[in-house]
Amino acid sequence: MITFKNKKALIITTTSPLIEEISRKLINQGVKVISVNKNIDNLKEKIQESMTFNNEKFDIFIYYEPIVEKATISSRIESLINIDLYIDLLSKETYFKKEVSVLNITSNTLYPESLSKELSLKFFKEKIRVNSLIIDENESLKNIKKTSYMSLFLLSNNAKFIVGETYNIQEIEI
Amino acid sequence: MINLNHKKILVLGASGFIGEQVAIKLSTLGARVILSGRNKEKLKSTFFKLKGNNHSICPFDINEKNQIKDFLKSIVELDNKKISGFVYCNGMANLRPLKNTNLDFSNTLMDMNYYSFIEIVRLFSDKRISEEASIVSISSIASINGDKGQLAYSASKGALDSSIKVIAKELYTKEIRINNIRPAALLPEDIEFDTLPDAIKKTIIDMKTGPISPESIADQTCFLLSDFSKGITGKSFDVRGYLI
Numbered sequence: 001m002i003t004f005k006n007k008k009a010l011i012i013t014t015t016s017p018l019i020e021e022i023s024r025k026l027i028n029q030g031v032k033v034i035s036v037n038k039n040i041d042n043l044k045e046k047i048q049e050s051m052t053f054n055n056e057k058f059d060i061f062i063y064y065e066p067i068v069e070k071a072t073i074s075s076r077i078e079s080l081i082n083i084d085l086y087i088d089l090l091s092k093e094t095y096f097k098k099e100v101s102v103l104n105i106t107s108n109t110l111y112p113e114s115l116s117k118e119l120s121l122k123f124f125k126e127k128i129r130v131n132s133l134i135i136d137e138n139e140s141l142k143n144i145k146k147t148s149y150m151s152l153f154l155l156s157n158n159a160k161f162i163v164g165e166t167y168n169i170q171e172i173e174i
Numbered sequence: 175m176i177n178l179n180h181k182k183i184l185v186l187g188a189s190g191f192i193g194e195q196v197a198i199k200l201s202t203l204g205a206r207v208i209l210s211g212r213n214k215e216k217l218k219s220t221f222f223k224l225k226g227n228n229h230s231i232c233p234f235d236i237n238e239k240n241q242i243k244d245f246l247k248s249i250v251e252l253d254n255k256k257i258s259g260f261v262y263c264n265g266m267a268n269l270r271p272l273k274n275t276n277l278d279f280s281n282t283l284m285d286m287n288y289y290s291f292i293e294i295v296r297l298f299s300d301k302r303i304s305e306e307a308s309i310v311s312i313s314s315i316a317s318i319n320g321d322k323g324q325l326a327y328s329a330s331k332g333a334l335d336s337s338i339k340v341i342a343k344e345l346y347t348k349e350i351r352i353n354n355i356r357p358a359a360l361l362p363e364d365i366e367f368d369t370l371p372d373a374i375k376k377t378i379i380d381m382k383t384g385p386i387s388p389e390s391i392a393d394q395t396c397f398l399l400s401d402f403s404k405g406i407t408g409k410s411f412d413v414r415g416y417l418i
Contacts, residue, residue, distance in 0.1 A: 001176045001203060001393060117418045124382065124416055146405035153402075158393035161357075161386045162411070164418040169406065 002156045004029040009060035009155075010047065011035040012089065018105070018135070019064050021148040029152075031060065038063075038085065047095060057097040060155050061090065065106040069137045076110045083115065090119065090128065099127040101155045105147070107137040117164035131159075132166040143169075176400045178205035182255055183399060185209055186236060186294070187263030189216035191362040192312055192388050194223070196261055199392040200399070201225040208249055208257075210234045211264075236264050236290040246294070246303045259308040259399045260298060262291050265331075267314070269323035269371070280326045287330035292337060295352070299345055309352040310398045311338070312391065315414050317356060321373040331356075335410055342408030351407035353398045358414035361385035381415030 009031050013019045023033045034050040036043060051057065063086045067079055086104060089095065104116065111134055119130040131154050136143045147169055153159055154167075183200050187193040189211035200207050201224035209217045209231045217231045230252055234245050250256055266286045270279055291311060298304050313331045320328030338354045345352060359377040361367065367375065367385075378385045394411065397403055 001199075001396060120416065120418065142405060146403070149402040150406060153394075153397050158390065158397070161381075161383055161390055161413045161415050162394075163383070163415055165412055167409065167411075 002029070002152055002158055004031045004060070004156065006030070007059050008032040008056050009034065009062065010050075010058040010095065011062040011064065012038045012043075012086075013062070013064040014038060014066060016064060016066060018144050018147055019062070021144050022062065022151050025148055025152055026060070026155075032056075034058075038082070043085075044089075044092075047089075051095065058095055059097045059100055061096065061100055061102045062151070062155070063089070063102070063104045065104070065108060065111075067106070067108045067137060071108075071137075073110075076108050079108050080110060080112075083112075087119065090123065090130075093126070096126070096128065100129070101157075101159075102128055102130040103151055103155055104130070104132040105135060105151065106132065107135050109134065111166075113166040116166050120164035129160070129163050131162060131164065134166065134168045134170070136170050176203055176397060176402050178203040178396065178400055181205040181258040181399070182253075183207055184249060184257055184260035185263065186234075186260060187211055187265065187312075188220050189213040190263055190265075192360065192391055193261070193263035194220045195388040195392040196263060196395050198223050198225070199389070199396050201229060203396055203400075205258075205399075206230075206253075208232055208252070210236075210245075236294065237285060239290060239293045242290075242294050243297050246297055246300075250303055256305045257298070257303060257307065258305075259310070260294070261395050261399065262294070262309070262311040264290065265312065265314075267327050270326065271323055272325055275325050280329070283326040283330045284333065287327070288333040288337075291334055295341055299348055299350055301348070304350060307350045308399045308403070309341075309350065310395045311352070311354045312395075313354050313356045313410065315356050315358040315377075315412060315417070321377075323373070338410055339408045346407065351398075351404075353403070353407060354410040355391060355394055355398070356410055356412045356414075357386050357391055358412075358417050359385050360388060360391065362388065377417065381417045383415035386413055386415070 036046045116130045116132045183205045185197045188197050188209035207229045214233050316328045317331035317335045341352050
């Protein structure tokens with residue numbers, strides 16, 4: 001049902017079992033996946049390099065912003081500064097095709113829920129569709145499984161009418 | 175990627191245009207589909223569009239609440255297998271201004287869009303009927319942003335929406351998941367855009383993506399019914415394009 005024929009994905013991340021799982025699933029679906037560590041100094045050069053390699057722009061963009069378990073409020077606020085990098089990359093027309101599916105995955109509970117809406121509207125003309133997942137900080141195997149499938153669904157064309165949403169994928173509190 | 179092999183799924187409202195697409199998609203993904211609704215002829219027509227065999231038609235009027243228990247039991251008895259999930263595509267979307275929204279009219283919509291849903295969820299959660307199941311309800315964006323004339327409809331869908339989290343919490347230990355889809359404006363293939371009410375036309379224009387296809391709702395429904403969405407429960411998913 002979910003297919004990603006001839007798609008190319010850019011993943012900006014740090015090392016994470018969740019991202020490894022998402023990458024693996026995308027690759028299994030035939031997606032060309034380029035992962036770039038967001039902490040490197042020459043991030044943009046690396047992205048550009050991967051573009052010139054086969055001269056193709058990206059149609060999928062995943063930005064992963066994890067946060068350490070039990071992080072303090074101040075470190076959560078501090079991590080929000082990285083949103084600038086995410087928006088900056090998203091603004092680069094040279095990186096992306098038209099009709100791009102973007103997913104911001106974060107475990108920062110202070111992530112502004114309206115951001116996906118604002119970015120979707122900002123990049124409406126470029127047909128960039130932005131959604132976000134707020135996930136459990138604990139990357140347990142169970143969480144990785146459900147988050148990775150949900151990520152693939154939101155990135156796929158099957159979710160093409162789902163725009164600007166932020167889903168909080170956490171265990172239900174009984 | 176997704177498959178629904180070995181799943182027995184009940185589609186309520188399978189004679190409607192969303193229900194039909196859901197049923198077809200479920201069958202292509204390998205599920206055994208039980209079609210239900212009031213219109214036998216339409217159910218038959220949907221039945222012949224399903225892929226594979228082993229599907230069944232069980233006509234039923236969901237408003238007959240006293241018979242829901244026997245209805246569910248009869249579905250289990252078809253093959254002595256419990257039901258893996260159901261999708262609630264039933265619904266009435268009649269429009270009336272406030273001055274004409276009398277008690278009878280409100281009750282009629284609440285009955286179909288909410289009370290019948292709660293009753294079938296309640297009886298479905300019986301361990302003799304279902305196991306490790308997933309429920310999907312089709313609501314409407316009108317529940318959070320209704321237009322003129324949608325008072326009773328919006329209220330009934332709002333009631334459905336707010337029940338999802340509560341049901342999810344109560345059925346979590348029974349390993350039954352429940353999720354809800356809230357589409358904005360859908361356009362069936364056989365209806366011309368120009369013939370739609372102005373409010374719906376405006377919604378479609380504001381979505382900027384064109385009307386949502388029933389196939390797209392069917393895709394999302396199948397995802398939520400499948401094991402690929404395991405762990406996801408109590409959520410309402412808005413499907414509304416750029417109407418944000």
